[in-house]
Amino acid sequence: MIRLRARRPVPPAAPVPGDVLAETRGLHVRLGAREVLKGVDLTVRAGEVLALVGPNGAGKSTLLGALAADVPPAQGLVLIHGRPAADWSAPDLALRRAVLPQSATLSFPFTVAEVVRMGRAPHAASPAADDRAVAAAMAATEVTAFAARPFSALSGGERARVALARVLAQQTPLLLLDEPTAALDLRHQELVLRLCRSRAHAGDAVVVVVHDLGIAAAYAHRVALLCAGRVAAEGTPAEVFSERALSDVYGQPVEVLPHPRTETPLIIPRRDL
Numbered sequence: 001m002i003r004l005r006a007r008r009p010v011p012p013a014a015p016v017p018g019d020v021l022a023e024t025r026g027l028h029v030r031l032g033a034r035e036v037l038k039g040v041d042l043t044v045r046a047g048e049v050l051a052l053v054g055p056n057g058a059g060k061s062t063l064l065g066a067l068a069a070d071v072p073p074a075q076g077l078v079l080i081h082g083r084p085a086a087d088w089s090a091p092d093l094a095l096r097r098a099v100l101p102q103s104a105t106l107s108f109p110f111t112v113a114e115v116v117r118m119g120r121a122p123h124a125a126s127p128a129a130d131d132r133a134v135a136a137a138m139a140a141t142e143v144t145a146f147a148a149r150p151f152s153a154l155s156g157g158e159r160a161r162v163a164l165a166r167v168l169a170q171q172t173p174l175l176l177l178d179e180p181t182a183a184l185d186l187r188h189q190e191l192v193l194r195l196c197r198s199r200a201h202a203g204d205a206v207v208v209v210v211h212d213l214g215i216a217a218a219y220a221h222r223v224a225l226l227c228a229g230r231v232a233a234e235g236t237p238a239e240v241f242s243e244r245a246l247s248d249v250y251g252q253p254v255e256v257l258p259h260p261r262t263e264t265p266l267i268i269p270r271r272d273l
Contacts, residue, residue, distance in 0.1 A: 017047030119169035
């Protein structure tokens with residue numbers, strides 16, 4: 001009897017800055033009876049941090065899930081590395097994109113180091129290469145000191161950093177991060193966005209859902225402002241973050257002021273106290 005050996009997925013070649021790693025064309029997504037995304041066109045390029053911003057319920061996480069091929073379109077197309085998302089096998093996808101969900105829960109008592117090592121599962125690497133990737137990811141997210149602790153014993157912010165370390169250890173050219181800073185303190189919010197910029201500088205594409213518009217303005221190369229399932233504006237933070245656009249989308253008057261040193265837009269609610 002002849003046994004056919006299963007094809008081992010091959011990691012993609014390193015992208016060139018500007019390469020399109022993910023794209024949506026006329027994307028519509030329904031969740032139950034509700035149309036959450038309504039004709040979204042978006043391009044994700046290597047070498048950039050793209051921030052998805054907008055009010056609650058605007059469709060940010062759903063769009064991220066569609067880009068990850070985790071949420072199927074009702075209409076339109078999602079392309080990953082130039083191919084329809086549905087054409088990729090799960091092992092091939094795992095070598096091309098890494099996904100950080102909003103929350104991470106585990107039912108078994110894995111240690112921090114074991115959770116981070118899960119990111120190496122798609123790779124056919126040597127144990128030494130896996131060790132190096134895991135150690136680098138843990139150091140970057142500052143979780144090395146509690147490598148032996150159970151994941152379940154960590155605080156919310158510590159869990160978020162460990163989950164990000166797992167994504168970094170996966171070493172894919174496309175990172176899709178859903179609110180990675182939500183549970184973090186001031187220092188670690190900045191740390192995470194610096195890591196995003198570093199990965200983009202190295203040639204990867206990073207898509208990050210954030211609610212803090214100041215963080216998006218400081219670290220994103222481009223932002224997509226979502227409202228009611230559509231992209232209301234897309235461009236650089238300076239182009240998108242106008243007082244009128246943000247006030248209209250959020251239903252809250254805001255002021256946009258230049259940072260006194262960097263000129264980066266600072267967005268604050270208008271308060272008449």
